[in-house]
Amino acid sequence: MDIDAIWKPEYSVGHPEIDHQHKYLFELWIMLDSLKNQQDNRRSLEQALLSLFDYVEVHFSNEEKYLAAHPEIEQHKQIHADFIAQSNTFMEEFRNQTLDLQTVVDFLFHWLIEHIVKTDRRYFAEIQTKD
Ligand SMILES: [Fe+2]
Known part of the structure; x- marks a missing residue:
């Protein structure tokens, strides 16, 4: 599977840098999806999970910077924070060997x-109509 099999024009937020980051997140997801059945390859699986979750954090703070002037930015930041909390729970479960990879892959x-x-x-649409 590659990014062209996933990405659709309606996923564009109209901001090239953010679209590029979203595509990269899907590429990290494809990597995780391709490894999910290799339960004996725990190092690669852990690396794939961490790559995605680490990059998500970088991406969220970048996105929050562009949306800082939006009146509902605090709600958006909370949604991002909830996702990060969820990803930390997934990592704990992975280390306890109780994580179901297919569930995570589907959830993500x-x-x-x-x-x-x-x-x-x-x-992004609302921030653009403002200026
Ligand atoms: Fe977001």
């Missing part, structure tokens, strides 16, 4: 698309 895919399409797109 749906969360990313729903967040980009419903939340990010609305915020």
